[in-house]
Amino acid sequence: xxxxxxxxxxxxxxxxxxxxxxxxxxxxxxxxxxxxxxxxxxxxxxxxxxxxxxxxxxxxxxxxxxxxxxxxxxxxxxxxxxxxxxxxxxxxxxxxxxxxxxxxxxxxxxxxxxxxxxxxxxxxxxxxxxxxxxxxxxxxxxxxxxxxxxxxxxxxxxxxxxxxxxxxxxxxxxxxxxxxxxxxxxxxxxxxxxxxxxxxxxxxxxxxxxxxxxxxxxxxxxxxxxxxxxxxxxxxxxxxxxxxxxxxxxxxxxxxxxxxxxxxxxxxxxxxxxxxxxxxxxxxxxxxxxxxxxxxxxxxxxxxxxxxxxxxxxxxxxxxxxxxxxxxxxxxxxxxxxxxxxxxxxxxxxxxxxxxxxxxxxxxxxxxxxxxxxxxxxxxxxxxxxxxxxxxxxx
Amino acid sequence: xxxxxxxxxxxxxxxxxxxxxxxxxxxxxxxxxxxxxxxxxxxxxxxxxxxxxxxxxxxxxxxxxxxxxxxxxxxxxxxxxxxxxxxxxxxxxxxxxxxxxxxxxxxxxxxxxxxxxxxxxxxxxxxxxxxxxxxxxxxxxxxxxxxxxxxxxxxxxxxxxxxxxxx
Numbered sequence: 001x002x003x004x005x006x007x008x009x010x011x012x013x014x015x016x017x018x019x020x021x022x023x024x025x026x027x028x029x030x031x032x033x034x035x036x037x038x039x040x041x042x043x044x045x046x047x048x049x050x051x052x053x054x055x056x057x058x059x060x061x062x063x064x065x066x067x068x069x070x071x072x073x074x075x076x077x078x079x080x081x082x083x084x085x086x087x088x089x090x091x092x093x094x095x096x097x098x099x100x101x102x103x104x105x106x107x108x109x110x111x112x113x114x115x116x117x118x119x120x121x122x123x124x125x126x127x128x129x130x131x132x133x134x135x136x137x138x139x140x141x142x143x144x145x146x147x148x149x150x151x152x153x154x155x156x157x158x159x160x161x162x163x164x165x166x167x168x169x170x171x172x173x174x175x176x177x178x179x180x181x182x183x184x185x186x187x188x189x190x191x192x193x194x195x196x197x198x199x200x201x202x203x204x205x206x207x208x209x210x211x212x213x214x215x216x217x218x219x220x221x222x223x224x225x226x227x228x229x230x231x232x233x234x235x236x237x238x239x240x241x242x243x244x245x246x247x248x249x250x251x252x253x254x255x256x257x258x259x260x261x262x263x264x265x266x267x268x269x270x271x272x273x274x275x276x277x278x279x280x281x282x283x284x285x286x287x288x289x290x291x292x293x294x295x296x297x298x299x300x301x302x303x304x305x306x307x308x309x310x311x312x313x314x315x316x317x318x319x320x321x322x323x324x325x326x327x328x329x330x331x332x333x334x335x336x337x338x339x340x341x342x343x344x345x346x347x348x349x350x351x352x353x354x355x356x357x358x359x360x361x362x363x364x365x366x367x368x369x370x371x372x373x374x375x376x377x378x379x380x381x382x383x384x385x386x387x388x389x390x391x392x393x394x395x
Numbered sequence: 396x397x398x399x400x401x402x403x404x405x406x407x408x409x410x411x412x413x414x415x416x417x418x419x420x421x422x423x424x425x426x427x428x429x430x431x432x433x434x435x436x437x438x439x440x441x442x443x444x445x446x447x448x449x450x451x452x453x454x455x456x457x458x459x460x461x462x463x464x465x466x467x468x469x470x471x472x473x474x475x476x477x478x479x480x481x482x483x484x485x486x487x488x489x490x491x492x493x494x495x496x497x498x499x500x501x502x503x504x505x506x507x508x509x510x511x512x513x514x515x516x517x518x519x520x521x522x523x524x525x526x527x528x529x530x531x532x533x534x535x536x537x538x539x540x541x542x543x544x545x546x547x548x549x550x551x552x553x554x555x556x557x558x559x560x561x562x
Contacts (some may be wrong), residue, residue: 101426132445133517140449142456147429150464154422169461176457194519 006299010125036128040117048270049079050254056314062320064239089259094157097256106257106264111142113271115141120278121195123288123301133193138279139180142234145272146172149243149253152265156256164252168243169325171233174334179230181342182223186214186283186348195279199287209293213286218366219348224284228311228343233330235269237315239322240330268286276309278304336380344372400441410433421467429460446517 004011013035020028053068055077060067068075093102119134121127131137146169153165181259187193190201204212214220233240244252254265281287285307288300348368355361411430418424432455439448524532 098420098422101423133449136446136449136453136517140453140457143453146461147426147464150425150461154464154468173461191518316533 002297002299006124006301008299009123009301013039024325033129036118040128041114044114044117044271044274045267048267049083049273051270052082053078055319058313058316059312059320062317086260086263091259091261092256094256098155098157101151103155104266105148105152105155105253105381106261108151108269109145109270110264112141112148112274113143114391116275117271117278119195120275120282121199121287122278122304123141126288126301127196130194130196132197135183135187135193135198135279135283138275139176139183142272142275143176152257153253156253158256160250160255161253164243164250164255168236168253171240171243171327171330173335174331175233175338176232178226178338178342179234181339182226182230182345185219185223185345188346189214189349189353195282195287199282199289202286203289205232205293211286211289211291213284213289215284215286217349217352218362218369219345219352220284222348222369223345224280224343226338226345227284228314229338231273231280232315232318233298233334234276235273235315235350236321237273239325241324242327242330265293273312273315274308277315279309280311281307337376340376341372342370347372352376397441401438402433404437404441408438422464425460425463425467428463429456432456432460446520 013032015030016035017028020031056078057067057075068078071077071081084112093099116138119127127134134301149165149168149172152161153161153168156162184196190198192198192201202211202213203310206212210216215224235294236243244254254262257265281304288304290296290298290300348365351368352361352365355364407432411427411434415427415431418427422494426476432451436448439445443542462490
């Protein structure tokens with residue numbers, strides 16, 4: 001029974017492909033891919049609609065107000081109203097804009113965000129596309145976003161757009177390095193770039209209740225925090241939302257977009273957030289594994305989406321809590337703190353591995369990280385951080 | 396199916412490359428250049444070398460293409476008018492093409508059938524990089540670190556230049 005519920009989507013897909021049993025191999029392959037794509041799009045666009053209304057509700061609760069509550073029960077049909085509004089809005093393209101580039105940018109950004117979703121294991125046997133270097137695929141596709149942001153900024157022919165795009169690219173480049181380096185310890189310990197292998201390596205429990213997720217090791221915990229912060233930056237979320245700081249540069253690279261193109265950008269941003277959170281769940285939070293052995297009766301995909309929802313809630317929580325950081329603070333943080341700590345994670349993971357992966361190894365690894373952290377805090381002299389900003393080319 | 400995919404990717408790659416060479420606006424040419432990289436990466440995928448294809452996308456579209464567009468943006472004031480035709484460039488291009496063609500035609504391997512090789516997995520590449528090619532890898536690492544430090548030194552604030560302070 002448990003197995004049946006766990007594999008229900010796999011069974012459904014096989015039923016769906018049954019009429020094609022006698023077709024050539026490539027027809028089955030294409031049909032199978034199409035089923036995967038439709039399932040992915042349906043699941044994540046629904047999640048996008050749900051999160052867009054939940055975010056407003058949660059933010060409303062945090063700011064002691066109601067949030068949307070007019071459309072449907074508890075305002076749950078708000079995304080439908082928003083969608084219709086966005087669809088029938090006028091699509092304004094600036095006269096001096098580069099029409100083709102301006103048009104292609106939102107498509108490229110949405111396509112790459114959705115592609116990145118394809119390699120994440122959502123449950124037992126539920127990886128839409130299994131490729132040898134899945135993690136690398138995720139980042140390769142993600143790195144294309146920078147070009148799309150540039151196209152949006154440059155194609156709009158607007159200085160706010162261009163400035164926003166430059167800010168976005170600067171911070172995305174800077175945080176891509178710690179983001180990828182924090183993934184390396186996981187890849188090192190597992191010995192594979194395939195997400196399925198990484199999830200499989202996190203199965204099992206100590207004492208029946210401590211899961212073997214990488215977040216339970218010192219290097220994994222620090223790596224996860226660094227990964228999460230980098231993920232915040234990559235998805236341009238508060239407190240790192242300088243690229244579209246409304247009070248400074250209108251909406252950054254999205255300034256000249258309206259109607260459905262703006263909605264596409266909005267959607268791409270949320271899908272990117274889902275993708276990076278999903279990768280975080282896969283890498284550090286044990287993927288679709290249950291937290292306690294006794295809870296394994298609950299289907300694997302339920303666990304994955306529970307963990308994903310918790311991460312998304314933290315994203316919204318942070319947005320409701322923290323003010324926007326300055327661009328120079330963001331950059332200093334990336335290069336002076338995040339990068340050395342990410343390198344320390346690699347070292348700590350190696351120490352953990354060669355000390356036998358036991359309790360003693362746990363403390364050795366913690367010692368390496370603590371030493372690096374203390375050394376960094378002394379070197380960086382955190383008291384100086386709150387000095388007034390000095391400008392080089394301006395008064 | 397593979398040959399059909401090959402033809403589609405080849406047409407796309409060649410069209411993008413021709414567009415990159417002939418388009419009037421430099422920025423469009425640079426973006427077409429990125430499309431050509433996607434095509435080349437797709438070829439690697441078709442050949443089963445996923446790792447190489449992914450690294451190509453990662454490095455050339457994620458970094459080199461962005462570098463190119465920023466170079467154009469920051470160095471050219473007038474993006475559209477600076478398009479002179481350079482005959483020496485044509486001569487060099489034809490010479491390079493002829494040289495490559497000659498080398499390809501001279502190669503013995505083309506006439507013999509392809510040997511059965513194992514698929515190029517990430518694990519295999521990693522093992523080879525860490526054993527047979529560890530010194531070249533370290534040298535490249537050193538070179539890149541030197542380049543990084545060099546870039547930092549170039550943009551570093553001069554100590555004696557007047558810096559403004561906002562109170």
